[in-house]
Amino acid sequence: MLDTMTFTKVLGGFCGALLIFLLGKWAAEGLYHVGGGHGDEAQAYAIEVADAGDSAGGAEEVDFATLMASADLAKGEKVFGKCRACHKLEDGANATGPFLYGVVGRAIDAVDGFAYSGALEQVGDAWTPENLSHFLENPRAAAPGTAMSFAGLSSAEDRANLIAYLDATDD
Incomplete structure (x- = not known):
């Protein structure tokens, strides 16, 4: 039969192990949170905004063909700096991501x-x-x-400049 001291030690060991497990779980969730919060979780409240198409004149939005026609290759090269960590421009030189030589027009x-x-x-x-x-x-x-962890380019001009740069590098 267990005496009181032995029982207390066993219970204390179990509680200590549980505490360490819960603290480890809490720390891991903080470090490796999956979900990003972009549409995965419900918002606390909704903010109503006017639709961009309803604005007077709609002058803010330029169509993509116009952006591509006025794209700046030098600015596109600067934007490519964000891609350089995972992608290469040399034909056949895969890195973390596939090579981007000839990507414009290439099959996905x-x-x-x-x-x-x-x-x-x-x-x-x-x-x-x-x-x-x-x-x-x-x-x-x-x-x-997708396995690509890049957050994206919100600026349509940056995207047009980058695509024009990528298209020009395979000439």
């Missing part, structure tokens, strides 16, 4: 030797400038489940 998931996540099929059949712009604006929204 067409790089031999690179294991795509499969989510890119939702974007389209080929990397047209429009498909690239849509994907680069918010990769996780355009291809849910």
Whole structure:
């Protein structure tokens, strides 16, 4: 039969182990939170905003073809600096991401030797400038489940400059 002191030690050891487990779980959730909070969680309150299409004149929004026609390659090269950590421009030089040489107009998931996540099929059949712009604006929204961890480029001008730069590098 267990005496009181032994029982107290066993119970104390169990409670201590449980406390360490719960603190470890709390710390891990803080460090490795999955979900991002972009549409995964309900908002506390909704903020109503006017639709951009309802604004007078609609002068703020320029169509993508106009942006591409006036794209600046030097600015596109600067924007590519955000991509450089995972992508290379040399033909056949895969890194964390597939090489981007000749990407404009290339079929999606067409790089031999690179294991795509499969989510890119939702974007389209080929990397047209429009498909690239849509994907680069918010990769996780355009291809849910993509392995690409890039947050996206919110500026339409930056996307147009980058796409024009990528298109010019394969000439």
